[in-house]
Amino acid sequence: MAVRRDPATASHGGFEDEHRLRIESETITELLRQSLLPARLPEIPRAEIAARLESASRVNVSGDFYDCFAVEEDRWLLVIADVTGKGPGAAATASMVRYAVRTAASEGQNPPQIAATANRVVYLGRADTADRFATLAVAEISAVGEEFNLQTTVAGHPPVLLASGGEIARWLAAPGPLLGLNPDQRFKSRSSRLGAGDVALLYTDGLSEARIAGGRLGEEAVSAALIDHSAESAEAIASALAGLPAGGQITDDLTILVLKVN
Amino acid sequence: VEERGHGGAAFDPLDFDVRSEVHDPATVVAVRGEVDMNTAPRLEETLLAACDAAPQSLVLDLCEVEFIDSSALRVIILAAERLETSGRRLHVACAAGPIRRLLELTGVAVMVEIHENGARAIAAAT
Numbered sequence: 070m071a072v073r074r075d076p077a078t079a080s081h082g083g084f085e086d087e088h089r090l091r092i093e094s095e096t097i098t099e100l101l102r103q104s105l106l107p108a109r110l111p112e113i114p115r116a117e118i119a120a121r122l123e124s125a126s127r128v129n130v131s132g133d134f135y136d137c138f139a140v141e142e143d144r145w146l147l148v149i150a151d152v153t154g155k156g157p158g159a160a161a162t163a164s165m166v167r168y169a170v171r172t173a174a175s176e177g178q179n180p181p182q183i184a185a186t187a188n189r190v191v192y193l194g195r196a197d198t199a200d201r202f203a204t205l206a207v208a209e210i211s212a213v214g215e216e217f218n219l220q221t222t223v224a225g226h227p228p229v230l231l232a233s234g235g236e237i238a239r240w241l242a243a244p245g246p247l248l249g250l251n252p253d254q255r256f257k258s259r260s261s262r263l264g265a266g267d268v269a270l271l272y273t274d275g276l277s278e279a280r281i282a283g284g285r286l287g288e289e290a291v292s293a294a295l296i297d298h299s300a301e302s303a304e305a306i307a308s309a310l311a312g313l314p315a316g317g318q319i320t321d322d323l324t325i326l327v328l329k330v331n
Numbered sequence: 332v333e334e335r336g337h338g339g340a341a342f343d344p345l346d347f348d349v350r351s352e353v354h355d356p357a358t359v360v361a362v363r364g365e366v367d368m369n370t371a372p373r374l375e376e377t378l379l380a381a382c383d384a385a386p387q388s389l390v391l392d393l394c395e396v397e398f399i400d401s402s403a404l405r406v407i408i409l410a411a412e413r414l415e416t417s418g419r420r421l422h423v424a425c426a427a428g429p430i431r432r433l434l435e436l437t438g439v440a441v442m443v444e445i446h447e448n449g450a451r452a453i454a455a456a457t
Contacts, residue, residue, distance in 0.1 A: 150402060151453075153401045153402055153404070153405040154368075154402065154405070155368065184447075200405065200408075200409055201405075202401070202404070202405055202408065204401065204437070215407070225437040225438060244436055245438065246400075246437055246438020246441075247404065247408075247437045247438055247439070249437075250408065250438055250439075271405065274400060274401070277399060278398070285398065299379070320367070320368075320369075321367070321368060321400065
């Protein structure tokens with residue numbers, strides 16, 4: 070996004086300056102937001118991935134991000150996180166979490182170990198930055214023959230949902246606390262097989278807590294929509310879920326990561 | 332500036348209220364409505380000021396709260412940690428329900444003392 074500078078009007082201040090500053094601010098926000106996201110999603114044989122990050126504000130970056138990358142030839146990591154607060158400080162912490170996760174994964178750590186590493190990084194970061202915490206969901210998928218093994222760890226984050234055969238399995242078991250509370254925190258994980266047609270959904274509370282007429286959307290509505298659309302492509306599922314908030318209106322950033330096995 | 336959504340004006344400022352009352356020797360910070368990104372700064376100001384006023388015990392009454400998000404959790408954590416430096420605990424009144432579940436799910440529940448209602452919280456705190 071470029072700002073055309075017209076010497077004849079540039080010095081007239083007021084509205085022009087305000088407009089220019091606003092556009093520059095939106096440009097910086099957009100760059101910051103993009104720096105937190107993968108440029109492209111990895112290709113996984115026999116599976117599709119789709120992601121959405123709908124921002125509540127054009128001028129204020131929030132602490133939501135998703136990430137997805139190959140750890141090895143047949144192993145991938147899906148990550149979604151939500152840092153408390155908004156603005157450049159939240160984005161800086163989000164960036165810290167993102168690279169803590171990537172570094173931990175590249176060192177061969179599994180999801181609970183990755184969460185423990187990210188937890189220590191957020192905890193230590195609290196000494197330098199404004200007090201910020203984060204929620205995190207990490208899912209590692211590895212190819213096992215025609216199927217995939219899925220291992221997930223959740224830290225203070227909404228559950229990972231699995232749609233399989235028209236039913237939802239909520240991965241609520243042993244969720245760990247928010248990142249940044251206790252430096253020695255250990256995390257647990259759950260594992261499952263994913264076969265053809267199965268869908269895994271990672272999302273931030275900007276989706277489940279989106280305002281609708283008469284209240285908040287809620288996790289039940291998210292689960293129901295996931296079942297309704299689970300036969301569709303990952304992209305179509307992501308679009309359907311992102312469209313759940315009435316009129317597309319959201320007050321918090323909404324982030325969605327969908328994995329569908331073909 | 333919120334570009335999308337209803338912003339705060341239609342809901343939060345009208346629904347939200349936080350007040351601090353002294354029930355000697357306890358101070359009770361009672362909250363009403365929704366605590367989210369828009370209203371959490373007001374909770375932070377009141378609750379941390381109450382911490383710094385160093386009452387013998389501090390109760391955060393969430394019984395009339397309809398919704399909290401992570402920005403509210405952040406404020407509760409900061410208050411609990413601030414009290415902990417002087418060996419005190421934050422007492423939270425919060426009936427069983429989604430808010431209590433969120434406190435438990437996020438690990439915040441173990442940092443505070445949770446009670447069924449305000450009266451029990453005050454009784455336990457004093």
